[in-house]
Amino acid sequence: MPDSQNLTEAPRAETAGVAKAGAARPAPISAEANSPAVEFRNIDIAYGKFVAVRDFSLSIRKGSFVTLLGPSGCGKTTILRSIAGLVDISGGQIMIGGRRVDDVPIYKRNIGLVFQSYALFPHKTVFDNVAFGLKYRNVPKPEIKRRVGKALEMVRLPGSEKKLPSQLSGGQQQRIALARAIVFEPQVLLLDEPLSALDANMREEMRVEIKKIQKETGITAIFVTHDQEEALSMSDRIVVMNAGSAEQVGTPEEVYEAPATAFVADFLGKANMLAGTVSGSGQGTATVVLATGQTINVGCPRPLAQGSKVTVVVRPQKLSVGAAASANRLSGHVVAASYLGGSAIYEVDIGGKSSIRANAPISGRVLREGEAIDLGFDPEGCVLLDGDGRRIS
Template sequence: MLNNQYDVDIQGVSMSYGKSTVLDNIDLQIKQGELLTLLGPSGCGKSTTLNIIAGFLQPDQGELLIKGKKMNNVPSYKRDLGMVFQAYSLFPHMTVYDNLAFGLKLRKIDKKVIAEKIDRALGLVRMKGLEDRYPRELSGGQRQRVAIARALVVEPTLLLLDEPLSNLDAKLRVELRAEIKRMQKDVGVTTVFVTHDQDEALSMSDRIVVMNGGKIEQIGTPTEIYQKPATEFVYRFIGNSNCIEGTVASIENELFNIEINKGWKIQLPKESIIGQVQIGVNDVVRLYIRPENILIGNDAKGKNHEITHLAKIVQMNYLGAAWEIEVLVEGEYLLKITCP
C-alpha cells in the first residue's frame, strides 16, 4: 500500500537495453510537493528513471505508482504530467499565448478560463506582455520560461524537468534555477528534476538522488549529500576533494592512526569512515579532504587538535568569489585549498 505522503512510488524497477543494464532494481519514493533531483554522470540511469515516470519507457520489471495508482503500461497522456525538455520543444508557428493554450484547448476548457490560467502562468514565469511573440523572437531563457509555463498551465500532478537549463549560459542558468525553485514552491507541484550539474542539484533540491551505474548511491538533503556522503562515489562526485593514500598503523579507542609516507601521521575517529566497510590494521585507505576544510597561514602551530604541516604554494587561481590555491606538502602531495 502506498503511503499517502508520496506522489510517486518506484518499487523494484529494472530496465535493460540488450545486455546492458540501465536500472538495477531501484526503489524510490517522491514526497508530495517536493523538488527531487536525479543527479549523476552520463549513463547512470537518471533520464531513464524520468522517462519511466513520464510513460515514455516501460520497465522490464517492478512497479510505478503515481498517487497510489499503478501506472505500468498507462500511456503518458493519461498520467496528468507536465514535461519540460532540454530543447524547449515549443511550436515555432504559434505565439507564446497559443503555445500555452494548446494543452488547455485539448482539454476543452472554456476560453475565459484558458485566458485566466495563461495570465497566471505567465505571471509565475515573469513573461507577461510577451503573449503575442513567437519563439524565434525570444531569447533562450525566455523560451525556457515559456516551456515551463506551458507545463504548469495545465496544473499537472507532477512536473518533470529533463536538464532544462543545459543550453543556457552560466549566468542565466543561475538566475533561472532560482526562478524554477521559487515557482515550484509557489505552485506546490511535485517536481522531478534531472541534471548532471551538482551546483544545480545542491542549490535547488529538497532532496537529491545520486545515481551511478543504474543504482541509487544515496538519497538525502543537499546538506546530507555534501557533508555526510554514504559512499566513496558520492564523496568524489559531489564537490571537490583531495585524495591521499595511507596505511592504518593502529586502532585505539575507535581512533584510527593513519600513516602517510615520510612519517606524516593523521588520527581520525571511526565516524570518519564512508560507507559500511570494515577497516583493520595494515589496511590501505584513502583520505578525502574538502578544499574548504584546509586552512592556510604562516603559523605552524595548530589549534584545537588541527593537523599542521609545512607546505609550499605552487599555484594560485582567482575564481572571483574565492581563491583556489595549490600547495605541495612534504614535497610530494599536491593539495587544493579554497579560501576567500
C-alpha cells in the first residue's frame, strides 16, 4: 500500500484513541514505569503477497521525538498506521508502555493523531473539534472547557473556540488538529506528514511550534516525513527507511555525518559518491585512487587490502574552494553555479565522466561556468563504504 495514502478517513481518525460513546475512559496502557514508550518487536506487515514492512524492530524512549524518514513506498506510514491500530501486523509485537497492543482496539490505545489533511469536522466549531475526544471520555464539562482552553493556548490560538475550520488558514487548521491530538494527554503522539500541505514559511514556523509543544508536554512523538530538513531539524533520533526495513537509526548528526549505507548517504543530503580503489592503507588512513585517476587520502578505521573497491562519501558542505590548506585536492571546472547569498553551490566536472557538488562560503566572487576550480577536503571529512555499499568500521 503506498505511503502517500491517508491514514484513514476523518470519522475513523477522530475515534482513534477515543473511548466509545458512553464508555469509561480507557486506562493508560502501561505495564512498567521504566518500559520504552513504544517498542516494535520484529514486526511484519503484508498485503497479500506484498510485504510492506519486514522484520522491523525499534525501541523508543519516553519523551523523545523520533522521525521515520524515507521515500514514498518505504513503509514509514504503514508503520505509523500499525501503532494506531489502523493496520494489522502480520507478525511480531507492538508494545506501548510495556504492554502489548497489537490486539488492542483502536479506541483503547490512548494515542493522539495528527494528519496531513487535518481531518477536522467542517461543521463543528474549533471548541467542539478540540473537545471531541474528551466528550467521549466522560470528562466533566468544566474540565473540558479548561483543557480545551489550555490546548488552544499551547498552539497559540486562544479565543478561536467559536470559529469554524473554514474560517481558519491552513496553518491554523493544523494547529487545531494538534490541539485536538494533545488535549486528552495521550501516551504517544503520531504525526503523519503534518506539514506537507503548508507553504515553506508556515512549515518552518510549525516545525518550531510542534517541537516546542512536544518538549513542554513531555509526550513521546513519532513523526513521518520524506523531508530531510524536517527530520534533521526536529528529531532526537531518525529512522531512515528503505523498502520496508530500517537502514539506519541514530541521532541527526550520526545519520548525516556517518551514513551506514550508500542509500542513507544518497537519500539524506545527496552526498558526493566517488568510486575508487585502495592503493594502500595503515595508521587510520587509506589512499584511494579515484576512477578519475586522482589520488586522495581518507580516514579509515582498519587496514584494507590493496585493490579493494570502495566508495568515498563526501558531503557538499565538507568541500572548500581552493585546496591550498586541505590534505586532498580535486581539480576540475565549473559546470553550474548557484548563488545562495553567503554561499554558492558549484557543480564541478572532475573528469572521467564524474562530477561533484560543493556548497562553499563565498570568498571574493562566484565562479562562472567553465572556469577552473580546485576543491579541497580533509581525510576526516568523508566516509568510506565497502564494495557492498556499507560503511567501513
